[in-house]
Amino acid sequence: MLDKEIASAILKSVDEGFDEQVAFTQDLVRLPSLRGEEHTAQDFMAAAMRKRGFDVDQWRIDVEAIKDLPGFAPVKISYENAFNVVGSYRPKAVSGRSLILNGHIDVVPTGSWDRWTRTPFDPHVEDGWMYGRGAGDMKAGLGLMLYAYDAILRAGYAPAAPIHFQSVVEEECTGNGALACLQRGYKADCALIPEPIEPILLRAQVGLIWFQVHVSGDPQHASGYQDAGTNAIEKAFGIWQQLKELEKDWNARKVEHPLYKDHPHPIRFNLGNVAGGEWTSSVPAACTIEVRVGVYPGWKLEDARAEIEACVRQAAMSDPYLSNNPPTVEYHGHMAEGYVLENAEEPEKVLADSHRAVFGKDLTEHVTSAATDARFFGLYQDTPGMVYGPVCEQPHGFDERVDLESVRQVTKTYALFIAEWCGLQSR
Amino acid sequence: MLDKEIASAILKSVDEGFDEQVAFTQDLVRLPSLRGEEHTAQDFMAAAMRKRGFDVDQWRIDVEAIKDLPGFAPVKISYENAFNVVGSYRPKAVSGRSLILNGHIDVVPTGSWDRWTRTPFDPHVEDGWMYGRGAGDMKAGLGLMLYAYDAILRAGYAPAAPIHFQSVVEEECTGNGALACLQRGYKADCALIPEPIEPILLRAQVGLIWFQVHVSGDPQHASGYQDAGTNAIEKAFGIWQQLKELEKDWNARKVEHPLYKDHPHPIRFNLGNVAGGEWTSSVPAACTIEVRVGVYPGWKLEDARAEIEACVRQAAMSDPYLSNNPPTVEYHGHMAEGYVLENAEEPEKVLADSHRAVFGKDLTEHVTSAATDARFFGLYQDTPGMVYGPVCEQPHGFDERVDLESVRQVTKTYALFIAEWCGLQSR
Numbered sequence: 001m002l003d004k005e006i007a008s009a010i011l012k013s014v015d016e017g018f019d020e021q022v023a024f025t026q027d028l029v030r031l032p033s034l035r036g037e038e039h040t041a042q043d044f045m046a047a048a049m050r051k052r053g054f055d056v057d058q059w060r061i062d063v064e065a066i067k068d069l070p071g072f073a074p075v076k077i078s079y080e081n082a083f084n085v086v087g088s089y090r091p092k093a094v095s096g097r098s099l100i101l102n103g104h105i106d107v108v109p110t111g112s113w114d115r116w117t118r119t120p121f122d123p124h125v126e127d128g129w130m131y132g133r134g135a136g137d138m139k140a141g142l143g144l145m146l147y148a149y150d151a152i153l154r155a156g157y158a159p160a161a162p163i164h165f166q167s168v169v170e171e172e173c174t175g176n177g178a179l180a181c182l183q184r185g186y187k188a189d190c191a192l193i194p195e196p197i198e199p200i201l202l203r204a205q206v207g208l209i210w211f212q213v214h215v216s217g218d219p220q221h222a223s224g225y226q227d228a229g230t231n232a233i234e235k236a237f238g239i240w241q242q243l244k245e246l247e248k249d250w251n252a253r254k255v256e257h258p259l260y261k262d263h264p265h266p267i268r269f270n271l272g273n274v275a276g277g278e279w280t281s282s283v284p285a286a287c288t289i290e291v292r293v294g295v296y297p298g299w300k301l302e303d304a305r306a307e308i309e310a311c312v313r314q315a316a317m318s319d320p321y322l323s324n325n326p327p328t329v330e331y332h333g334h335m336a337e338g339y340v341l342e343n344a345e346e347p348e349k350v351l352a353d354s355h356r357a358v359f360g361k362d363l364t365e366h367v368t369s370a371a372t373d374a375r376f377f378g379l380y381q382d383t384p385g386m387v388y389g390p391v392c393e394q395p396h397g398f399d400e401r402v403d404l405e406s407v408r409q410v411t412k413t414y415a416l417f418i419a420e421w422c423g424l425q426s427r
Numbered sequence: 428m429l430d431k432e433i434a435s436a437i438l439k440s441v442d443e444g445f446d447e448q449v450a451f452t453q454d455l456v457r458l459p460s461l462r463g464e465e466h467t468a469q470d471f472m473a474a475a476m477r478k479r480g481f482d483v484d485q486w487r488i489d490v491e492a493i494k495d496l497p498g499f500a501p502v503k504i505s506y507e508n509a510f511n512v513v514g515s516y517r518p519k520a521v522s523g524r525s526l527i528l529n530g531h532i533d534v535v536p537t538g539s540w541d542r543w544t545r546t547p548f549d550p551h552v553e554d555g556w557m558y559g560r561g562a563g564d565m566k567a568g569l570g571l572m573l574y575a576y577d578a579i580l581r582a583g584y585a586p587a588a589p590i591h592f593q594s595v596v597e598e599e600c601t602g603n604g605a606l607a608c609l610q611r612g613y614k615a616d617c618a619l620i621p622e623p624i625e626p627i628l629l630r631a632q633v634g635l636i637w638f639q640v641h642v643s644g645d646p647q648h649a650s651g652y653q654d655a656g657t658n659a660i661e662k663a664f665g666i667w668q669q670l671k672e673l674e675k676d677w678n679a680r681k682v683e684h685p686l687y688k689d690h691p692h693p694i695r696f697n698l699g700n701v702a703g704g705e706w707t708s709s710v711p712a713a714c715t716i717e718v719r720v721g722v723y724p725g726w727k728l729e730d731a732r733a734e735i736e737a738c739v740r741q742a743a744m745s746d747p748y749l750s751n752n753p754p755t756v757e758y759h760g761h762m763a764e765g766y767v768l769e770n771a772e773e774p775e776k777v778l779a780d781s782h783r784a785v786f787g788k789d790l791t792e793h794v795t796s797a798a799t800d801a802r803f804f805g806l807y808q809d810t811p812g813m814v815y816g817p818v819c820e821q822p823h824g825f826d827e828r829v830d831l832e833s834v835r836q837v838t839k840t841y842a843l844f845i846a847e848w849c850g851l852q853s854r
């Protein structure tokens with residue numbers, strides 16, 4: 001357990017740096033790190049790390065280097081501007097346990113700007129919330145990693161073990177950014193991710209599969225009789241209805257999963273995108289839907305894919321046209337296994353102690369129907385991957401916002417965690 | 428009635444020019460006159476008219492000049508490359524009745540090229556069919572207008588009245604090309620359009636409305652529970668289901684329309700396009716569907732629009748989210764009244780005579796669930812607008828094709844029609 005006076009000094013130090021931390025987070029939100037456009041935000045992160053004297057490693061994700069590793073997900077975009085940044089703090093003398101602090105720089109699309117109260121990349125603070133795309137998911141997290149470290153230094157100490165500060169791309173779509181950190185060789189005794197899931201320990205997360213269904217229709221002049229042609233859009237929607245039946249089936253199977261059996265709806269199928277048709281007066285010749293599905297921890301992805309493909313095949317077989325012109329399934333992103341945090345008693349205890357010192361109550365835990373990059377550390381590197389972070393509302397929605405008081409408190413938890421996990425030495 | 432020997436000479440002359448006519452049509456099909464890209468095909472048509480000594484008028488459609496005229500349809504694209512071409516034949520002495528021959532140069536999108544047996548703009552002839560996008564709809568028609576005229580000249584005669592050969596844009600989406608010919612002042616005693624509806628007289632056509640429904644959803648992270656967020660794509664499809672009920676209702680009302688009461692399905696609603704969603708793992712915030720509907724002749728478009736809008740409103744009211752975030756209806760193309768050919772005994776008789784001379788049987792007629800530019804002449808210029816053309820399969824589909832024997836015969840009918848309607852004089 002950390003000395004009380006030291007802990008108190010560190011907590012006070014977080015408060016002292018918090019205004020600057022908020023301003024830094026706002027600057028980061030201003031950089032629109034949408035997929036394929038993360039590079040300027042990564043330059044900003046690299047500069048912040050360099051300023052702190054870290055050894056900075058900034059590299060473009062190389063598909064060739066990771067494509068055969070477990071956890072790799074298929075990618076259909078260019079990585080020309082997809083850079084990871086890792087800043088490594090390496091103390092002169094090492095006495096404690098090493099740590100990875102990991103966050104993702106990529107943000108999801110904003111949707112129509114006119115449905116935001118203010119523009120999504122103009123972060124403003126109101127009633128204790130910071131608004132903006134990525135404010136919660138997860139630039140507040142990226143900021144607090146650095147400012148937790150700063151607080152320790154400001155209190156007169158330095159961590160006594162290496163810390164790798166990772167700002168990665170591609171969390172929202174493939175996880176290939178985190179995977180590239182593994183491939184690059186970064187390793188530590190524990191990894192901690194401040195995803196905005198609230199200050200609760202994440203015990204389990206689902207896996208994810210993204211897939212497209214490409215549906216062909218028989219185009220005809222739309223002036224034809226009722227049945228002339230086969231409308232690819234309507235057929236695609238019929239396939240989606242069948243996939244929703246599979247969603248029900250998968251959710252019913254939660255009884256087989258002790259961690260998920262009490263979850264109200266562990267497996268969400270989301271029809272996230274549709275594009276179909278060529279001309280208003282032509283019967284659509286093609287339609288593609290994009291779907292996100294969750295997968296229980298422990299499920300083999302190949303089994304899940306087989307069920308998805310069988311469902312699509314079955315839906316097609318009941319249709320005269322589709323049975324002769326079967327839709328195809330293509331995987332265009334997430335291909336993620338689920339993950340349960342296990343064998344992590346040591347770091348869990350340190351997190352629980354740190355949390356209790358800040359919040360005055362015990363750390364609770366939960367299981368989620370979402371996924372995070374924590375799986376990479378846990379599944380492929382035998383490193384506990386823990387997730388614990390601030391409070392966010394409307395992630396992926398309009399007026400996304402993060403609760404700044406929760407950011408302050410979580411920063412304190414992280415600072416105490418670093419101090420206890422890594423140990424302290426004098427500056 | 429045309430002198431039999433003269434008729435015979437003209438028919439023979441069509442045969443003599445037919446190889447050249449086929450080659451010309453192929454050249455025209457090679458020019459990919461998709462919407463917004465019609466200009467090079469129009470240059471080609473203008474050159475063909477100039478070569479024949481016509482007075483050529485080639486002008487860009489000016490929205491300002493036509494936007495307040497009856498029959499105008501809303502347009503959402505640039506007309507930068509949208510040129511009409513009219514070539515006018517003006518005999519030295521006029522004794523007969525003047526004529527407009529009208530065809531459209533625009534073709535609809537091809538859909539995926541790999542689903543064509545050969546590429547869509549590489550017209551090839553096989554078993555008497557010419558294949559290619561636009562081969563039937565309606566470049567064979569544009570060709571036969573010119574070659575019917577040529578046949579008369581080759582036989583040693585010339586038409587004794589003015590003929591305006593019109594090659595127009597925008598038939599497939601607005602009709603604004605034909606409307607611009609009216610605005611420009613072109614007028615004749617009769618208009619004839621070789622749309623590929625078979626060698627049958629078109630008695631009636633429906634009107635058309637194109638509209639978009641813009642649906643808003645409530646985006647959320649797709650990891651949320653089953654009901655988190657409101658999926659704009661699914662909601663849009665629900666609205667489409669309601670529109671299909673309206674389609675049934677409108678078709679049931681065919682009993683009120685003597686010309687359509689025996690038609691199996693006069694009113695086709697076509698879901699022609701859909702685009703929705705922003706991110707596979709976000710609940711879609713927006714989705715737009717594009718719909719084509721038919722409208723009975725005699726119906727006021729404002730009444731039809733009111734029914735469409737009421738249907739969308741009604742569908743939205745049954746949904747908690749949509750009732751508070753109502754979808755909007757936008758008109759993005761066709762806004763066409765239906766049309767019945769009436770008071771056209773004179774040109775109908777000439778067409779029937781010409782048809783009988785070629786086919787050896789009586790001209791029949793039909794009513795269609797499609798629309799053509801003929802409405803402009805009939806509704807807004809008090810000019811009979813007649814449609815009669817070759818046989819086409821798969822218009823708007825893959826492997827669109829036109830029956831060349833029907834093209835030859837229809838060319839003969841047109842040549843005889845010109846001879847009788849316009850009269851002949853020596854060259």
